[in-house]
Amino acid sequence: MQRYVIARPSALVLILAAVTTTTSATGPRVITSGKVSREDAISIVNDPDVKAAIDKAFEDSLPQELEARHEEGGWIIENTDTGKLRVQRCSGGPSGDMFMEVCDANLAPNEQAAAFFHTHPGPEVDENNVRWQIDPSPEDRLAVPAENQSDQFGVVRTQNNYMIYDHTYDQ
Numbered sequence: 720m721q722r723y724v725i726a727r728p729s730a731l732v733l734i735l736a737a738v739t740t741t742t743s744a745t746g747p748r749v750i751t752s753g754k755v756s757r758e759d760a761i762s763i764v765n766d767p768d769v770k771a772a773i774d775k776a777f778e779d780s781l782p783q784e785l786e787a788r789h790e791e792g793g794w795i796i797e798n799t800d801t802g803k804l805r806v807q808r809c810s811g812g813p814s815g816d817m818f819m820e821v822c823d824a825n826l827a828p829n830e831q832a833a834a835f836f837h838t839h840p841g842p843e844v845d846e847n848n849v850r851w852q853i854d855p856s857p858e859d860r861l862a863v864p865a866e867n868q869s870d871q872f873g874v875v876r877t878q879n880n881y882m883i884y885d886h887t888y889d890q
Contacts, residue, residue, distance in 0.1 A: 760872050760883050763804060763833055769795055770808035773836050777876045778781035779811065782840035785847070788818040792837025795874075800829045806836075853877050855884045 763769060776791040793808035812819035824832040837859070843850030855875050875882040 732839040737754070760834070763795060763797070764874055764881055764883060766804050767856040768797060769806060772808075773818060773874065773876050774880070775836045775841065776808065778838070780840040781814075781837075782842075785845060787814045789814050790837050790839070790841045792819055792835065794824040794832050796824060796830050797833045798827075798830055803843055804833070807848050832871055834872045834874055836876065839875050840878045842878060853880075855882055860884065 730807075764773070772793075772832060773885065780785040780789055780791040790812040791808070792811075795803050795805055796807055797803070798805075807825055809819065809822035819837060821835065826832065837852065839853055841849075841853075843853055844850055855873060859875065873884045875884070
C-alpha cells in the first residue's frame with residue numbers, strides 16, 4: 720500500500736491518507752503555498768502515466784540493493800493547451816549515494832514544468848543501521864531555481880509513500 724504525505728516548510732511530515740498505487744479519482748489533501756492548488760497537485764500525481772513513471776524511477780533506483788541504491792527523478796511536464804502530462808527523466812545519481820543533479824526541463828512552447836520528482840530509495844534505517852533521509856530535505860526544497868518555485872511542487876517517492884511538497888523552505 721502506498722501513502723501520500725504532505726511535507727510542510729518546517730519539514731514536519733504528516734501522513735494524510737493511505738491509498739493504493741492505482742487510486743486516481745480521489746486522494747488526500749496536499750498543502751502547497753504556490754500557484755498549484757492542492758487538488759491539482761493530487762490530480763497530477765494520480766495521473767496513471769505520471770504515477771507509472773514515478774514508480775519506474777523508484778524501481779530503477781534499486782531500493783533493494785544496499786550498494787547500488789541511488790536517486791532517480793525528473794520533471795512532470797504539462798501541455799498548457801491540452802492539459803496532457805508527460806514525464807522527462809534526468810540522469811540518476813551515483814550508485815550508493817543519495818544525490819542527483821536536477822536536469823533542465825525540455826519544454827515545447829506550449830508546455831510548463833508542473834513538478835520535479837525524485838526517489839528516496841533507502842529505508843529509514845538500512846541493513847548497516849545507517850539512517851537515510853526519507854522526507855524532503857532542505858536541498859530537495861531548494862533544487863528548483865527561485866524564479867520557478869511558486870509555479871511548481873515536488874514529489875519524493877519513498878518505499879512506502881509519495882511525498883508532495885512545495886519548494887519553499889524556512890531555515
